Amino acid sequence: MRIGNNFIGFNISAKGLRLQRKKMNLIAENIANADTVRREDGSPYKRQFLSIKQVDHGQASPIINHNRLKLASSNKRHMQLPPMTNDPFAKDKSLKVDVIEDKKRGEVNFMPEHPDANEDGYVEMSNVNIITEMVEMIAATRSYEANLTALNASKQLAKDSLEI
Numbered sequence: 001m002r003i004g005n006n007f008i009g010f011n012i013s014a015k016g017l018r019l020q021r022k023k024m025n026l027i028a029e030n031i032a033n034a035d036t037v038r039r040e041d042g043s044p045y046k047r048q049f050l051s052i053k054q055v056d057h058g059q060a061s062p063i064i065n066h067n068r069l070k071l072a073s074s075n076k077r078h079m080q081l082p083p084m085t086n087d088p089f090a091k092d093k094s095l096k097v098d099v100i101e102d103k104k105r106g107e108v109n110f111m112p113e114h115p116d117a118n119e120d121g122y123v124e125m126s127n128v129n130i131i132t133e134m135v136e137m138i139a140a141t142r143s144y145e146a147n148l149t150a151l152n153a154s155k156q157l158a159k160d161s162l163e164i
Contacts, residue, residue, distance in 0.1 A: 009154030016147035019097065023050045023140045026099065027133050034128040038116045045126040047102040047133075055096050102127055 026048050036045035104127050112121030 009157070010151065013147045013151035013154060015095070017144060017151070019050070019052060019095075020140050020144040020147060022097070024137060024144070026050055027137045027140065030128045031130060031133050031137075034126055034130055034133075036126055037114075037123055044106050044124050045128065046106075047104075047126070047128045048099050049102060049136075051096075051098045051100050053096045055094055 030047050033045040039045055106125040106127035108122050108124050110121055111117055111123045114123045117123050
């Protein structure tokens, strides 16, 4: 019988929580800069979003490594667990997470008195749509709550298994 890592559920939920928190931070930054028409480089603020991709390691499941547990020599039924670290995802390369800038052009408004207007009197606005960002924020919040529920279920399962 193979025994995998006992904390896989915790790790998956924690990774989901971390990704959704990062996504919510990007959405909050987009909303805060929705009216920014000029950055340091002179261009209007562009919406940013998170790109998450699974990295293929050539294994059926990159999360589970069945060869990590070894029997201790003091007792045949004891197992030696790998050392725990503070950040279980420090060396995790299973996901590729990138922040991507949306290249779509923002709305162009005629404002000849605006200091950032071009020679024809038009100002390019940010391409952030508040309604879209709020929908994305609600979806990220729901995903965060789902990961938190899964984490609590894993915690309860581990707690109940100790009571056996």
